Amino acid sequence: MTDINEVDYRRRRKPRNEFTSRKDYLNHELQSMAPRRWRPNLPGRDYRFEFEDWVPAMAATIGKIVMVAAIVTAFAAPLGLSDEFVIENVRYEMLLAAVLFVVLVSGFLNPRSNLAGTHGPLIPLVPLIVASGGHPMALGLMIGVLGFLLGIFKGGSLLAKLTSNGVAGGLLLYLGFIGISSQIGKLFAWAEGFDMAYLAFVVIIATILMYAYLEHLQMRWLAIPMGCLLAGVLSFALGAPFEFSTEPGIPNMNPFYWWGETTGWQLGLPEFHHFVTVAPFALLAVAMWSPDFVGHRAFQQLNYPPNTERVIMDMDDTAITASARQITGSLLGGGNITSSWGTYIVPAAIARRPIPAGAVLTGLLCVVAAIWGYPMDLAVWQPVLSVALLVGVYVPLLEAGMQMTQKGKTTQSAAIVIFSSALVNPVFGWSLTVLLDNMGLIGSKERGKELGHMGRWIIPGVVFLVLCVVMAGVGMFPGLPAVWESFRDLQP
Template sequence: MDKTTNAAPEHEGTAQNNTDDLSYEQKHRPSSDFKTREEYLEHELQSMSPKRWRPNLPFKDYRFEIEDTIPAMAATIGKIVMVGAIAATFAAPLGLGDGFVLENVRYELLIVSVFIVLFSGFLLPTANLAGTHGPLIPLIPIVVAAGGHPMAFGLLIGAFGLILAISKGGSRLANLTSKGVCGGLLLYLGFVGTISQVKKLLAWGESIDMSHIPFVVIICTILLYALLEHWRKRWLAVPLSCLLGGSIAFAMGAPFDFVTTPGLPNLNPMYWWGEDTGWMLGMPNLENFMVVLPFAILAVAMWSPDFLGHQVFQKISYPERTEKVQMNIDDTMSTASIRQVFGSLLGGSNFTSSWGTYLIPAAIAKRPIPAGALLTALFCVIAAIWGYPMDLAIWQPVLCVALIVGVFIPLLEAGMEMTREGKTTQSAAIVVFASTLVNPAFGWSLTMLLDNLGLIGCKERSAKLSKMNRWIIPGVMFIVLTTVMAAVGMLPGIPALISDFRH
């Protein structure tokens, strides 16, 4: 009797090991073998074995599914909007017109497509796509006023990012961040993002003297999202909400026209970095690099909470035994840094970070990174060359509902999921409090320090940490971040320590 009891687990363990040794092609089963679509998608996640810095080929190492189109669509919309925001923020103080912004956005869409295919689709399928650093946008006017050069800024961000990736600093900081801190960060980002998009949609309604349209669009979007949640089809929220929001707004008389015609941007880097063409700035000098140095340090320091939030959301959404296909923070930092360096050299305006408008919808749809990444590259190329999709992507009824249901509401849900148990609510509340005071990077670094010291959150967790992990690393991170923020004038009520950054 005892032999039988002991033999079963050993046999099961051996069978599990044998299964792990099989390739994706051997473990793949057709969707018809499963009772539900969700079971099939979860099996696909558990079957993949991505290879780092070696070729990962479609149909051999992963497959394309209809669900991959959803994150690809959301990512393309997000990319057009975010790069447009960065280009426009730079263009205004430099005296560059709308033509520059449009052409540079098209250029960036083509640049990012190459790196998506090379890294996330081929060589590093656990690296999330290199997106746009949204929290950096408010700093850009200060950078320009201080005499900062966009190429110098981008090259330093890429260099510091590579240093953090090679030293595995990103993953170490992620491991030192408790569930309470992660959950609070997700709650803050989701709440602030949702409010901002609702306000933008309401402001758009007032600007066209049709304030009733945003109200109808938002109510219908809420009802649609609730129904999709009930039917367990939440992965369809982005396309259906965009279709619903756009259709309702147009049917109710909201103005819309396609104005961006097909075409290609100038693909010559020398054009973009000429004295009287492109940026009209020429090449950067040593002084330009010195001016942007603190901003570049801050930009890379702000990566960790951004990357961490995306990875945590993916972990919550994926089933068990999917660690191999989950986003790797250090690999994502490596690819983002390399993409930043080459993008800046070529003349693009993008400052990169983890691509949230891709990974969050992909996690909801229970899809791994690579297949949807290739579709994102394809959609970006189509949008850049065709032009008309760019007009649709930035129309407020489409844009706002896509970001709300595709990114910010899921972040809220994930944050609440992470703060349901234990003493996580203390840390979560402090993150929200501190992030509201300054920004999420400040809130994350301060709360991580307090949490690891055992002043808040789980005391047992703190007691198990080494001295290095309890206060040295979190303390250094907090001091560096706070010092740089104080230097460039980001702390409320405190003038910039380096006065040149305000003139």
């Protein structure tokens, strides 16, 4: 038989008019594709553009502006750098991401690699990294090297194989609930800032009704653009303050400017001790990739039709892409910390679209937003931002988590991963529950027997132990001081 990858996509696919519904046509497109791994993939020959691709592109651009701004601000604040520096570095990062990796890699070279986004869970640790004497370039290079090792030795796919549906579903439930709570809190805090707390309530109620109606029409993929439009118009009409302040322009594209002694970051190039300082944080950052990747891949699997394994994101390729993006961005002067791009892959899965077409449009929107400037102000306006994240990421994560915990003894594992994640963080919850689940203490007893000693307790045990040592070292266990800081204080 002829390998499906050797059959031309254009001969395999059927035109839209041969299908009774848009959903059937989009499912057929997913089933017809056979992306070429690390070889040129061309529009028309290997994939097509559809108007649904604008949905994840819009969500990803909004998410990119917000998340990179959060990362750079977390670095810049303790270093005493200005707001103008933050804006310029964010615009610089968006151009780097769009041109070098979003379009080039995920759009053309490897459509099975998810876009390289931003590492949101690491943001709370950034002030600690700076206080410890960490250097942004050193941290980025260390994350890149460790991520390459994870991808090359296929550590991501191995850990995904060892993660049951119960653990993955519990992670999605936890992340979805925490995200929803956080965005509702931020929306009310924003509205209370100008004595219009009721505005947040109005926006959220309107969003719930809109989402429910779109769900009824089976047009949930429209939730992001419709939700952003609804939130923006409602807020402005009811008197919420808003103004454009970021003017058009191009950031400084000279890496020597960003890593100068008196310009850019004003830190110069990193030295050996900087790499030693950031090593534990880099290890923790890469360890956080696995539960993130597992959740993103699971969300595709739940929303895509059968026989679409060829277009599901490859975790190891995604790790390699994210690592290359991290090293390149750090060398050139960017402050972003990279991970799988959740605000892209979740809406793309809902819209039943593969990675490449939306990736190209995402790159285009990132370039427009970075150069034009004004869209960045709109994307970070709190009602638009919060609603985009609520309907585009966090509510769908809850739905996917519920779907994954409906069968078998998955609820036990889901409950434990939520419990332990709330105690420390999702990395701790994921690694502990994978160990307990695979040993057969919770969940399906039969599943653990099929994994052998390596998959049952040796690999999960080593991963859990290493992560606990690192988390204890940087002070992530509640009520306990940072072990390495305490040890350093004892040194003469």
